[in-house]
Amino acid sequence: METNIDLNREIAARKCAEEALLKSQEELREASKMESLGTLVAGMAHEINNPINLIIFNMPLFEKIWIDFLPVLKEVADKEPYRKYGGLQYAFLKDHLIQLISDVNMAAKRVANIVNDLKKFARQSYIFDKKPIQINTAVINAIKFAQTSINDFRIDIEQNLSPALPLIEGDSGHIEQVVLNILLNAVQAISYKNIPGLIKISTGVQHKDGRVYIKISDNGIGVSPSISNKIFDPFVTDKQMKGGTGLGLSISHSFVKAHGGEITFQSEQGEGTIFTICLPTKIKEKAARILIVDDDEMIRNMLRDALTNQRSYFVDDAHNGLEACIKLGTYRPDLLILDIFMPEMDGLGVCRAIKKDPALADLKVMITTGNRDHPKLDQVFRLGFANIHCKPFKIQKFLQEVDYLVNS
Known part of the structure; x- marks a missing residue:
């Protein structure tokens, strides 16, 4: 043995x-x-x-x-x-x-x-002075640098840049270079197909981890399966005959890693490629998540601007109670700002749904309304939702109340 x-x-x-x-x-x-x-x-x-x-x-x-x-x-x-x-x-x-x-x-x-x-x-040395930067600015600058190439091949570019993104700590020039490299790769991939080209670029925040993302898609030839598993390695390219060096994506990968982020891609040969860049922010450490539910777009935008520009909260919104309940099923905000009178499903319906869900029973809720004397408010109050604020808002007082609720 x-x-x-x-x-x-x-x-x-x-x-x-x-x-x-x-x-x-x-x-x-x-x-x-x-x-x-x-x-x-x-x-x-x-x-x-x-x-x-x-x-x-x-x-x-x-x-x-x-x-x-x-x-x-x-x-x-x-x-x-x-x-x-x-x-x-x-x-x-x-x-x-x-x-x-x-x-x-x-x-x-x-x-x-x-x-x-x-x-x-x-x-392999990426020491840089980290400064607060807005990735939308870096994206816009990169598009300007790539514009000549985009115009030469008659490629349309669609932008969907999310407003009021949280800042990241990093180097704007490096982020611009990452986006520019991917855009130029997209232009090349489209030029090989000789078809009307389309590049879509969007930014936003991932609810699950608070990271900001940049997503760039094209309708080009896609990534060759022969190099797909090593596309971020230096000198790896299927464009040698076109003058490709195989360094662009490798440099981009290193820059993203130096910022504590990740870069991934999905590709189908002949159909196109989607690159996604995710970068960390201070959201999880410093900023609370707030969900605004109101059928009035002007009110939603006003509150969003106040909470992101005068504070550093991460803000999401919904335009009725039904949409709010769907979002509450995917993540739990630190504060729910809830209008009472909305179509499809009103605020009272949302309050009842919250009370029925043990995972949301203690959710902090701020009720907003333009009619303080409506009978529905008595029902909301009896359900235990006592933080009621009347429109129109006094923004500074509103922000102070939000700060109190978030930190209490």
Whole structure:
């Protein structure tokens, strides 16, 4: 029996040693890959930085020269109003050349930033100054950078950016780069199909964990099954013949991970791809969840703005009692702000449903109404819902009451 035990121990030890060896070999391969990437990036940075820095250095000089040259050009234009300069008339140059110079300067700086990011990627070092940022701003900026490519292929882009998103702690330039990389991949995927293109981009908050998300979908060719399980690895691409380097998604993956988030995708070959980026916020630590239920959209928007702009609450809404009950079945808010008089199912019906559900029986509820003397309020009060507030609201008093209920 002891011999069998010793044999089992020896087999287990050998298995552990083999697993450790395989892991070590994988780490060595990864280290070798990253070393090769570092060598590539170092050479590329040297070749690119010199001309880019020359452009960045000279662009302000061109701008000053242009400003000084404008009066001279105006004199010529007054004498020869139809004369063109580089195919453009004086009126256009006067109004747009400064912006063109500025755009060139901005593009050159972005190239320099990309090279710098590649060097960080090669070193696997993503140390950055974390600042509060709004992801909608990063998304809008990325769309602007991708607009030329989008226009070239006649691609429509649909935006559905959720208002009043909580801020994240991070680097706006890195988030812009992540979105831009995915947008450009989508443009390429659509261009291969030679069909009317559509890119949809949306943002929002996940109720289950309070993370903000960016979702980008396209109707392109989809991800090839041959690379789908390693799409975020460096140098992995099926677009070598089109000039693809296989670094865009790898860099994006690293940037998202550096922000404590995750990036996932779903794809069906020939049908398109959906990328989802999830990023953590302080919601779970600092902000309570509030559900506003009111059939008046103006009231919902007013309360949402007050609770998100003057406070840092996470706010969801419903336009009637039935929708509210559906949402209460999926998550429990820290406070329910409930109107009484609504179509389909009123606030009294919601109060009764809450009392019947043991999981919601102690839910904090603020009742709102424009008719303090209505008999339904007596029934609500007898059910135990005593926090009743009349419209129109005095916002500061309303916020103080919300703060009290949330923290009590």
